[in-house]
Amino acid sequence: MTKLMEWLSGLTVLGVLWAAVTFDLLGLDPPEAVLQVSWPLPVFLLVALGCFSLGTVGYRVATFNDCQTAAAELQAQIREAKTDLQRKGLRF
Amino acid sequence: MGLVGFSLLLFIYYTLWVIVLPFVDSDHVIHGYFLPREYSVILPGIAALLLVLFVGTFIAVVMWKNRKPKKTQ
Numbered sequence: 001m002t003k004l005m006e007w008l009s010g011l012t013v014l015g016v017l018w019a020a021v022t023f024d025l026l027g028l029d030p031p032e033a034v035l036q037v038s039w040p041l042p043v044f045l046l047v048a049l050g051c052f053s054l055g056t057v058g059y060r061v062a063t064f065n066d067c068q069t070a071a072a073e074l075q076a077q078i079r080e081a082k083t084d085l086q087r088k089g090l091r092f
Numbered sequence: 093m094g095l096v097g098f099s100l101l102l103f104i105y106y107t108l109w110v111i112v113l114p115f116v117d118s119d120h121v122i123h124g125y126f127l128p129r130e131y132s133v134i135l136p137g138i139a140a141l142l143l144v145l146f147v148g149t150f151i152a153v154v155m156w157k158n159r160k161p162k163k164t165q
Contacts, residue, residue, distance in 0.1 A: 051102050061095070
């Protein structure tokens with residue numbers, strides 16, 4: 001089975017479980033509080049994933065170390081490229 | 093670090109709203125700090141729509157600026 005089919009079948013199973021609880025398809029009669037938690041659950045998981053992604057990106061950006069030697073090397077390469085291109089006629 | 097704090101705050105508020113509040117008595121004072129439950133689905137839906145619109149508009153603007161007129165002999 002391909003990865004796509006795996007993901008789709010997993011999502012389908014979870015979706016059927018969610019629908020069975022939210023719309024009371026099995027006649028289980030869940031308590032009111034459970035129903036109130038259940039129906040926004042897919043959106044809640046998406047928002048939680050979004051928050052986690054945002055937080056991870058923010059954390060990684062904030063803790064990214066400066067690379068002094070790489071920065072100096074890059075500046076030198078930029079200067080070299082500029083002079084080279086100017087000699088070949090490109091105007092900045 | 094501000095982004096981390098903001099996403100943490102958003103996550104805590106949204107978790108309280110969706111997961112915790114249904115198990116709290118309906119006459120507790122905390123319910124006054126949260127909108128009706130319908131908005132917990134509507135507001136992220138609107139945010140997702142705005143995000144898609146923004147990304148689509150950005151791509152359209154960039155592609156429009158980079159169009160080259162056809163060369164004629």
